[in-house]
Amino acid sequence: MKPVITRNGHIAMERGVSSFPLGPIVSLSLPSCITLLVSLQIHQLMAAQFRVTGPAQPIIVSVGEAAVLPCCLSPRMNAEDMEVRWFRSWFSPYVHLYRHRRDQYAQQMPEYQRRTWLIKDDITSGSVFLIICSVRPSDHGQYKCSFQSGSSYEEALLDLQVTAMGSGPHISADGYQDGGIQVGCRSAGWYPEPKAHWRDHRGQLLPTTFEEISMDTDGLFHTEISIIIMEESNRKVTCCVRNPLLNQEKTATVDIADHFFTRVSPTVVALAVILGILVFVIVLGGFCLWRLLCAKGALQSELEREKKRHLVGKGTLQSKTESGKALQSELEIEKGSTLAFFQCSGTTPERQEFSKIRARGWATMLAGCQGLCSKVCLN
Numbered sequence: 585m586k587p588v589i590t591r592n593g594h595i596a597m598e599r600g601v602s603s604f605p606l607g608p609i610v611s612l613s614l615p616s617c618i619t620l621l622v623s624l625q626i627h628q629l630m631a632a633q634f635r636v637t638g639p640a641q642p643i644i645v646s647v648g649e650a651a652v653l654p655c656c657l658s659p660r661m662n663a664e665d666m667e668v669r670w671f672r673s674w675f676s677p678y679v680h681l682y683r684h685r686r687d688q689y690a691q692q693m694p695e696y697q698r699r700t701w702l703i704k705d706d707i708t709s710g711s712v713f714l715i716i717c718s719v720r721p722s723d724h725g726q727y728k729c730s731f732q733s734g735s736s737y738e739e740a741l742l743d744l745q746v747t748a749m750g751s752g753p754h755i756s757a758d759g760y761q762d763g764g765i766q767v768g769c770r771s772a773g774w775y776p777e778p779k780a781h782w783r784d785h786r787g788q789l790l791p792t793t794f795e796e797i798s799m800d801t802d803g804l805f806h807t808e809i810s811i812i813i814m815e816e817s818n819r820k821v822t823c824c825v826r827n828p829l830l831n832q833e834k835t836a837t838v839d840i841a842d843h844f845f846t847r848v849s850p851t852v853v854a855l856a857v858i859l860g861i862l863v864f865v866i867v868l869g870g871f872c873l874w875r876l877l878c879a880k881g882a883l884q885s886e887l888e889r890e891k892k893r894h895l896v897g898k899g900t901l902q903s904k905t906e907s908g909k910a911l912q913s914e915l916e917i918e919k920g921s922t923l924a925f926f927q928c929s930g931t932t933p934e935r936q937e938f939s940k941i942r943a944r945g946w947a948t949m950l951a952g953c954q955g956l957c958s959k960v961c962l963n
Contacts, residue, residue: 634661634710636731638740644829645719647748647775647804655729655740657710664707667732670700670714672725679727680714695722721746721775721803745829748804750774753823753836764814765840766793769823772806780807780825790821813840 635658645651653670657663668682669675672693680700681688687702696716703713710731716723724746730739750773758766769780777797782790794810813819819840826833 636738636740638742642743642745644745651716653714660709662708663710669730747829748775752834755838764812768810770808771825774805780809782811783822785820
């Protein structure tokens with residue numbers, strides 16, 4: 585509402601955006617007008633928009649520590665009956681919520697459960713503090729703090745930066761490569777992603793031959809870099825791993841001694857070649873000798889088997905020969921007995937015919953026996 589002057593010289597109040605229902609135009613006297621103006625100023629102060637403020641600088645917290653995020657109203661006023669919400673990218677689920685004079689956890693983000701605590705000691709003056717316990721790398725980033733009272737709503741943006749100084753660099757000699765010694769440097773437990781490099785004794789940067797950065801299950805970074813140190817180059821080098829957020833670094837220095845560099849003379853090379861050839865000849869000769877012994881053993885086994893087969897065949901042949909001779913002797917005896925019988929009994933035509941037939945039969949049997957004996961002897 586704003587004061588206006590009517591035609592009769594009185595001061596009247598015209599309805600505006602104020603919530604006081606004063607009617608279309610009200611005629612007031614001067615004392616009443618002054619009282620009304622004072623009341624109007626008080627109402628405007630009470631209905632004024634509040635502001636929410638937070639720290640202007642980022643809040644830096646190391647991994648494992650507790651983060652304190654302050655948030656307050658301006659001008660100062662009681663916020664016990666207001667809604668105070670802490671959230672990140674999304675309004676809900678939230679990081680922490682205070683409403684109806686109580687902390688609400690129904691829709692709290694799972695990763696913040698049992699890790700947040702709202703300090704309300706100064707809430708009557710519009711100031712609160714959110715505590716995040718056991719800070720993790722995943723807590724890194726922006727947070728929003730909002731106050732709401734009825735239709736009035738304001739929020740502030742805060743930046744939480746999580747950091748971790750990793751372990752001291754560990755330097756090791758990883759062997760010979762490209763005519764020099766490869767030296768590696770490893771360090772773990774960094775956040776955010778560290779910067780690693782080599783420097784010589786004058787502080788000058790040296791080129792790295794290998795670099796790898798990985799992240800573990802806790803969200804912390806591991807770094808590994810390598811360099812090849814030649815015999816003629818500077819052998820004292822320093823590995824530096826730096827946290828870009830804190831601008832702090834950890835270093836380790838190594839000095840490669842002369843005895844790590846191998847000096848090979850032509851005589852040593854020739855001796856090594858001759859030794860290699862000699863070993864090869866010995867191995868080859870041993871192999872050939874083993875093959876010869878195996879062949880000799882196989883030949884002896886074959887000869888033994890042939891000898892056994894020959895002895896068995898000779899015994900069979902002798903048995904067959906003796907059987908043939910015995911049969912021939914029996915036939916000779918039978919023949920002699922038959923002839924003697926006919927000679928003693930006289931001669932008739934029938935007996936002569938019978939003796940001829942009997943003689944031819946015996947001759948045929950003798951011939952068969954002789955042929956059998958001949959075949960047995962030949963076999």
